[in-house]
Amino acid sequence: MIKIKKYAAIDIGSNAMRLLIANVIEEENKPTQFNKSHLIRVPIRLGQDAFTVGEISEESAERMVKAMKAFKLLMDVYKVEQYAACATSAMREAYNGKELVDEIAKKAKINIDIIEGKTEAAIIANSDLESYIKNDGHYLYVDVGGGSTEFTLFSNGKQIVSKSFKNGTVRLLNNMVTESVWQEIEKWIKTHTENLSNVEIIGSGGNINKIFKMSGKTNDKPLTQSYLVQRFKYLNSLSYEERIYTLGLNTDRADVIIPAIKIYVNAMKWSNAKHIYVPKIGLSDGIVKAMYNQNTKITINEIL
Numbered sequence: 001m002i003k004i005k006k007y008a009a010i011d012i013g014s015n016a017m018r019l020l021i022a023n024v025i026e027e028e029n030k031p032t033q034f035n036k037s038h039l040i041r042v043p044i045r046l047g048q049d050a051f052t053v054g055e056i057s058e059e060s061a062e063r064m065v066k067a068m069k070a071f072k073l074l075m076d077v078y079k080v081e082q083y084a085a086c087a088t089s090a091m092r093e094a095y096n097g098k099e100l101v102d103e104i105a106k107k108a109k110i111n112i113d114i115i116e117g118k119t120e121a122a123i124i125a126n127s128d129l130e131s132y133i134k135n136d137g138h139y140l141y142v143d144v145g146g147g148s149t150e151f152t153l154f155s156n157g158k159q160i161v162s163k164s165f166k167n168g169t170v171r172l173l174n175n176m177v178t179e180s181v182w183q184e185i186e187k188w189i190k191t192h193t194e195n196l197s198n199v200e201i202i203g204s205g206g207n208i209n210k211i212f213k214m215s216g217k218t219n220d221k222p223l224t225q226s227y228l229v230q231r232f233k234y235l236n237s238l239s240y241e242e243r244i245y246t247l248g249l250n251t252d253r254a255d256v257i258i259p260a261i262k263i264y265v266n267a268m269k270w271s272n273a274k275h276i277y278v279p280k281i282g283l284s285d286g287i288v289k290a291m292y293n294q295n296t297k298i299t300i301n302e303i304l
Contacts, residue, residue, distance in 0.1 A: 001027070001028065002025060002026065002027045003025070003026040003027075004023055004024070004025050004026075005023070005024040005026070005081055005082075005292075006021060006022070006023060006024070006037070006078060006079055006080045006081055007021075007022050007024055007080065007081065007082050007083065007288045007291055007292065008020065008021045008022070008071075008075050008078075008080040008082070008083040008288075009022070009083065009084055009085075009086075009283075009284035009285070009287035009288045009291070010068075010071055010083065010084070010085035010086070010110070010112075010284070011086060011088075011282065011283045011284040011287070012046070012064075012085065012086065012087035012088065012090075012091060012112065013046075013047075013088055013090070013145055013146055013147075013283075014045070014046055014047030014050070014051075014088065014089050014090040014145055014146025014147035014148075014168060014170050015043070015045055015047060015145070015146035015169060015170055015206070015252060015256060016041050016042060016043045016044065016045070016146075016206070016252065017041070017042045017044055017064070017067055018039060018040065018041050018042075018282075018284055019038075019039070019040045019071045019074060019075075019284075020036060020038075020039050020284035020285070020287075020288065021036075021037045021038040021039075021074070021075070021078050021080060022034055022035060022036055022037055022285075022288045023035045023037050024288070024292050032292065034285070034288060034289060034292070036285075037078070038074075038078070039284075040071070040074065041206075042063075042067045043250065043251070043252035044060055044063050044064055044067065045060075045146070045170060045252060046060055046064070046090035046091065046094070046146075047089070047090040047146040047147045047168070047170035047171070048060075048170060048174070049090070049094065050089075050090040050091070050093045050094040050097075050147070051090070051093065051147060051170060051171055051174060051176055052174055052176075054093070054094065054095055055094050055095050055096045056090070056091075056094045056096055056097065056100055061096075061100050061103070064100065064104070065103060065104055065107055065108060068104045068107075068108035068110050069107065069108045071108075071110065072108050072109055072110055082291055083110075083291075084113070084287050084290075084291055085110055085111065085112040085113065086112070086113050086114075086115050086120070086123070086283060086287060087101070087112050087113070087114045087115070088114075088115060088117075088120055088145060088147065088148070088283070089117065089145065089146070089147030089148045089166070089168065090146065090147050090170075091112075091114050092114055092115075092116070092147075093147070097114055098114070101114060116164070117148050117150060117164025117165075118162065118163075118164055120143075120148075120150055120164065120283060121143070121150035121151075121152050121162040121163075121164055122162070123283060123286040123287060123290055124141075124143055124150065124152075124204065124281070124282065124283055124285075124286045125141065125152055125159060125162070125286070129141060129154075129202065129279070129281065131279075132202055132277055132279055133154050133157060133202075134157070135156060135157035136156060136157075137154075137155075137156075137198070137200060138153075138154070138155045138156075138193070138196040138197070138198065138199045138200070139153070139154040139155075139199070139200050139201070139202050140152070140153055140154075140189065140193065140199055140200075140201050140202070140267060140271050140273065141153075141154065141201075141202045141203075141204070142201055142202070142203050142204070142263070142264060142267045143203075143204045143205055143282070143283075144168065144169065144203070144204075144205040144207060144208065144260050144263050144264065145168045145169070145205060146168045146169050146170035146171075146256065147166065147168040147170060147171060148164050148165060148166050148167065148168050149164070149165050149167050149168060149185075149263055150162065150163075150164045151163050151164075151165070151185075151188070151189065151267070153192050153193070155196060160192070161192055163188055165181060165184065165185050165188075166181065167181050167182070167185060167263065169207065169256035169257075169259045169260045169263075170256065172259035172262070172263075173255055173256060173259060182266070185266070185267075185270075186266070186270050189267060189270040189271050190270050190271075193270075193271040193272070198274075199271045199272060199273045200222070200273055200274075200275055200276070200277060201264070201267060201268055201271065201273045201275065201276040201277070202276070202277050202278075202279065203264055203276045203277070203278050204278070204279065204281050204282050205260065205282065206253065207253070207256060207257045207260035207261070208260065208261075208264060208276070208278050209278060209280060210249070210253060210257060211223070211228070211231055211257070211261065211278075212278040214231075214247070215227065219279070219280075222275035222276055222277045222278075223275065223276050223278065224274065224275060224276075225265060225268045225269070225273070225274060225275075225276075228261055228264060228265050228268070228276070229265055231261060232258065232261045232262065232265060235247075235257060235258050235261070236258055240254050240255055243257075264276060
């Protein structure tokens with residue numbers, strides 16, 4: 001007998017917010033399937049407020065409340081059984097983040113957990129990474145967001161170490177990442193990969209997904225460092241408007257895609273990785289899977 005459950009995950013990032021509705025399909029004596037049903041993305045750049053002035057502006061807060069009300073209606077329409085909502089670095093750093101969480105709970109009836117970078121990395125690692133990780137290989141998982149980048153090292157099928165750094169695309173656009181942060185990342189990557197051979201990168205995030213889609217490669221094929229460098233140079237040669245008009249990039253993607261590539265290229269260089277694989281996974285996927293494993297309506301603290 002086949003059972004189908006509907007779960008939803010809300011990812012409140014520094015560049016955009018996403019609602020993922022997934023079908024969880026159970027069949028006796030077979031692996032559970034997690035199929036994405038709908039993904040809705042709303043480009044509210046909370047990090048622009050949080051990282052520059054330390055608070056979410058009234059305009060952004062109003063848009064966020066409206067988006068959450070819409071997400072709640074969509075979850076009701078699709079008869080979602082369980083959900084979890086997570087906010088990351090922008091809401092962590094905004095001094096009115098908790099106040100906004102309370103307002104959304106009251107007005108939109110959605111409960112939000114503001115999570116730390118380490119928790120974010122753990123939830124993402126809970127997604128379908130295992131299908132890309134071989135027991136005899138070494139992998140550096142790199143998830144680039146608007147406010148932070150999460151690094152997780154896997155070796156011989158096991159998670160070894162993870163670290164979150166305040167180096168994200170929105171911060172870079174606002175010149176808020178110092179050279180010392182880059183040096184700290186370089187030191188961390190080199191220290192943990194120096195004795196490993198043939199390290200591969202696994203990248204996630206909207207920007208690397210877009211680059212991969214533009215490459216025309218099939219899902220099982222990686223991108224090379226030289227390809228990313230070439231893309232970086234090409235995109236940098238175009239104006240913001242040209243990236244939108246010529247390449248069809250969204251207005252909130254056309255600027256952040258360049259600093260995102262810079263982070264991935266440096267991660268490859270510092271780990272001596274030749275290839276980067278780009279599975280379609282992220283925080284929302286990890287939330288759905290963690291929710292299923294917990295088998296109850298949860299807060300993120302309960303997942304871990």
